[in-house]
Amino acid sequence: MLDPRAFRQDLNETATILKRRGVILDVDKIASLEAERKALQVKTEQLQSERTTRSKAIGQAKAKGEDIQPLLDAVANLGQSLDEAKASLVDVQQKLNDYLAGVPNLPHESVPDGESEDDNVELSKWGNPKSYDFEVKDHVDLGALHGMDFEKAAKITGSRFVTLAGPMARLQRALAQFMLDMHSQEHGYTEVYVPLMVNAQSLYGTGQLPKFEEDLFKTQNDFGYYLIPTAEVPVTNMVRDQILSEQELPVKYVAHTPCFRSEAGSAGRDTRGLIRQHQFEKVELVQIVRPEDSYDALEALTGHAETILQKLELPYRKVVLCAGDIGFSSAKTYDLEVWLPAQNTYREISSCSNFEAFQARRLQVRWRKPEQKKPELANTVNGSGLAVGRTLVGLIENHQQKDGSIVIPDALRPYMGVDVIKACD
RNA sequence: GGAGAAAUGGCCGAGCGGCUGAAGGCGCUCCCCUGCUAAGGGAGUAUGGGGGAUGACCUCAUCGAGGGUUCGAAUCCCUCUUUCUCCGCCA
Numbered sequence: 262m263l264d265p266r267a268f269r270q271d272l273n274e275t276a277t278i279l280k281r282r283g284v285i286l287d288v289d290k291i292a293s294l295e296a297e298r299k300a301l302q303v304k305t306e307q308l309q310s311e312r313t314t315r316s317k318a319i320g321q322a323k324a325k326g327e328d329i330q331p332l333l334d335a336v337a338n339l340g341q342s343l344d345e346a347k348a349s350l351v352d353v354q355q356k357l358n359d360y361l362a363g364v365p366n367l368p369h370e371s372v373p374d375g376e377s378e379d380d381n382v383e384l385s386k387w388g389n390p391k392s393y394d395f396e397v398k399d400h401v402d403l404g405a406l407h408g409m410d411f412e413k414a415a416k417i418t419g420s421r422f423v424t425l426a427g428p429m430a431r432l433q434r435a436l437a438q439f440m441l442d443m444h445s446q447e448h449g450y451t452e453v454y455v456p457l458m459v460n461a462q463s464l465y466g467t468g469q470l471p472k473f474e475e476d477l478f479k480t481q482n483d484f485g486y487y488l489i490p491t492a493e494v495p496v497t498n499m500v501r502d503q504i505l506s507e508q509e510l511p512v513k514y515v516a517h518t519p520c521f522r523s524e525a526g527s528a529g530r531d532t533r534g535l536i537r538q539h540q541f542e543k544v545e546l547v548q549i550v551r552p553e554d555s556y557d558a559l560e561a562l563t564g565h566a567e568t569i570l571q572k573l574e575l576p577y578r579k580v581v582l583c584a585g586d587i588g589f590s591s592a593k594t595y596d597l598e599v600w601l602p603a604q605n606t607y608r609e610i611s612s613c614s615n616f617e618a619f620q621a622r623r624l625q626v627r628w629r630k631p632e633q634k635k636p637e638l639a640n641t642v643n644g645s646g647l648a649v650g651r652t653l654v655g656l657i658e659n660h661q662q663k664d665g666s667i668v669i670p671d672a673l674r675p676y677m678g679v680d681v682i683k684a685c686d
Numbered sequence: 687g688g689a690g691a692a693a694u695g696g697c698c699g700a701g702c703g704g705c706u707g708a709a710g711g712c713g714c715u716c717c718c719c720u721g722c723u724a725a726g727g728g729a730g731u732a733u734g735g736g737g738g739a740u741g742a743c744c745u746c747a748u749c750g751a752g753g754g755u756u757c758g759a760a761u762c763c764c765u766c767u768u769u770c771u772c773c774g775c776c777a
Contacts (some may be wrong), residue, residue, distance in 0.1 A: 266740090302736055306746045313746095316758035319702030329757085336757050502734085504696095625734090630748085 262622045263364060265329060269295055270511075278367045281584035283376060286364065290685070294357045301350040308343040314451035362465075363472055366619040368584040369556075369593040375583025382583065383425060385461065386575030387567065395663040399603030400654040401534045403633075404429055407464045407657075407682055409535070420522060420532070421539040423650075428682045432656070433542060435676035437517045437649050438535045440544040440569055444646055448565045455495035457488040457518060465496040465541070467626040475525040478539075488521035492545035493643050500549055504636045512549035512559065517542065535650050536608065542649035543571035548642045549626060552618065555640035558572040561616040563595045566611045566646040575655045576600040579606050586630040592617045597647070599655035610651045613644025657682075 267275040268291050276286040314407045315336050322329045358664035401411070408426035415422065424435055444450040458480065464470040464487055469477065480490040489495055496514050505512065520543050538547045546565060550558045563579070570577045582594040591614035598607035620640040621627070627636035662669040665684040 265735095270740095299736080302746085309746060310744095312757075316756095317704065319757055323704075333757055627733095642692075680775065 262362060262619060263367065264507075264618070264622065265361070268361060268369075273524070275367070279364070281368055281372075281374060282365060282587070283585045284365060284493055287360070291357070291360065294353060294360070298350070298353045298357055299343065300603040301346060301353055302402055304344070305346040305350050308339065312339055312343060315339070326378075335555070339514050344532065351669050359471075366587075366592050366616065367588045368587060369390075369615070369617075370583075372587065372593050373581060373583045374585075376585040378582075378586050378608075380583040381580045381586055384581055386576070386578040386580045386596075387571060388574070388600070390576050390602060391659065393602065393661075393663075397602045397662060398665065399534065400658050403657050403661055403665060403667070404535070405668070406685060411534075419539075421537065423535055423538060429653070431647055432677065432682070433653050435673055436656070437542055437544060439572075439648070439676050440646060440652075441515060441517050443569060444515040444544070444546060445566060448513075448515075448568075450565075451500070451511040453496060453514045453516045455492060455499070455516055455518065457489050457521075458484075459489055459494050459496075460486060463494055463501070466501055467494050468623065469494065472589060476523055478523055486590045489518065491520050491645075492516040492518040492543060493547060496545060496547045496644065497641055500622065500626045500639075503626060505549065505626070505639065507629055507631055510549065510551055510628055510639065511554065512547075513541050514547045515544060516547075517544045517649075519543075535654050538650060541651075544649060545647050546613075546644050546646040549621075549639050550642060551628065551630075552637065552640045555615050555617060555642055557614060558642045559593065559595070559639075562642055562644050562646075563597070563611075563613040566597055566613060566644055569647050569652070570597065570599060570610070572670070573652065573656060574670045575652075575659055577610065581637045588612075588614060590614075590616050590619050595644075598657075599651065601655060601658055603658050608651065608655075609648075610655060611645040611647045614642065616641045616643075 272286075272288055272292060275289050279286050292309075305505070315332065319329050319332045319336075322332060326451070375381065401409070408429040410424045410426065411422075413424045417424070441452055445452045447525050461470055464477070469490060477490055480486045480488075495518075496516050499514070500512060519540055521540050522541060524537060527537060535541075546562050548562060567577070567579070577597050577599045580596045580598060582596060587594045594612060594614040596609050596615070597611040599610040600606075601608050617640050621638040622643045624641075626639045626641070628639045630637045656670075656673075657667050660670065662668060662684075667682040669680055669682065674680055
């Protein structure tokens with residue numbers, strides 16, 4: 262949610278900035294709803310004030326034993342007017358809120374112009390894609406040699422799921438473990454364990470609702486809980502409705518969770534392999550920071566994710582998303598893309614965003630700024646560090662050998678227990 | 687799953703339907719006093735919103751959440767949520 266003032270006082274400027282994202286703000290509609298809201302709110306509050314005053318007078322008169330009937334008669338119609346005014350106000354506020362809740366965050370000024378992912382700007386590259394003196398296998402063929410099975414998963418559940426057995430299962434666990442240890446021990450994050458099902462309010466807080474319900478899995482029982490699409494939701498909501506002290510910031514959390522996405526609208530995309538699944542593992546980094554620190558935090562957090570790729574000796578590039586491609590709640594996003602030799606291209610493996618106060622406003626996460634009386638909204642920054650499934654893909658594809666064996670990078674060996682996943686049979 | 691109890695400000699804890707945004711205590715901030723410390727005295731100390739110039743000031747909402755009764759609700763009624771105790775079940 263944007264600051265309501267952006268719509269009251271700087272409406273045209275806000276519309277101009279949103280246009281960079283390809284969002285056309287209905288300025289006239291907002292302005293008229295806003296005018297209506299103001300008039301109704303003032304009227305309602307006047308009526309309420311009058312009611313309070315008169316009610317107190319009745320109480321006092323009664324205490325003195327005076328006849329209160331004339332006073333009661335005087336307020337006879339007040340209740341109805343108040344109810345009417347209140348109802349209109351609620352109605353207008355609802356309309357306004359429904360509209361504004363669907364407005365995305367403003368892109369930061371450093372975000373490049375552009376309409377789609379084709380306009381994203383590559384900022385840096387790390388590592389050199391190896392050249393192979395044999396025909397590289399993609400992760401599906403390679404994984405099949407070591408315990409990755411999509412058909413079994415299709416039998417158990419359906420498409421876009423996988424089973425892992427033996428070395429592949431262990432590799433996924435090793436990767437998650439390695440990432441958690443790096444972030445919690447080297448990068449200063451506190452490891453957290455969170456619910457994998459959340460209520461609607463949590464999803465509203467981080468911005469997945471109300472707009473993107475179709476991307477989510479929802480339970481059908483009375484609870485109506487949703488499976489988390491990312492740990493960002495439960496982890497960020499840990500601080501919902503809190504006022505944090507200066508010393509508590511920055512809050513830095515890391516969590517490893519499965520993520521569930523319906524991938525509605527992705528029919529036909531990435532149908533082969535592990536790239537786009539309904540269920541996948543991810544290690545997520547979340548920071549709650551002071552507003553003035555959030556862009557530094559974004560750089561640092563992105564660096565933490567990059568460290569993982571570097572330790573795993575995986576070539577990647579860093580891309581800044583253009584205004585037209587950044588996510589709904591984000592003001593600025595970096596994507597990290599790992600090199601996949603079989604696809605001969607870079608594929609997203611991490612997405613790191615600064616949401617500024619957009620989520621914090623919905624979540625009511627604030628902090629006590631010493632130099633001002635009122636609490637101030639904090640900023641939230643998060644990113645994948647990394648998507649574990651895709652990391653597994655990157656790892657086996659990049660470190661494969663001619664015979665189908667996979668070399669485990671040094672950093673991961675303590676977690677894998679072996680130097681090489683041997684070619685079986 | 688069954689039976690009971692509870693939910694009030696940073697914390698503890700009062701609160702006959704009207705003078706309670708809320709006593710009292712603790713904590714915290716500032717001031718006074720004391721050579722320092724401790725003790726003592728005084729003042730202040732919730733959050734969100736609206737109007738107004740992002741001023742003075744005015745005003746509304748909030749006592750777990752949502753409804754209701756009433757001229758008026760922290761206080762009465764209903765629903766829900768959470769917590770605690772006991773029983774059952776269970777990884």
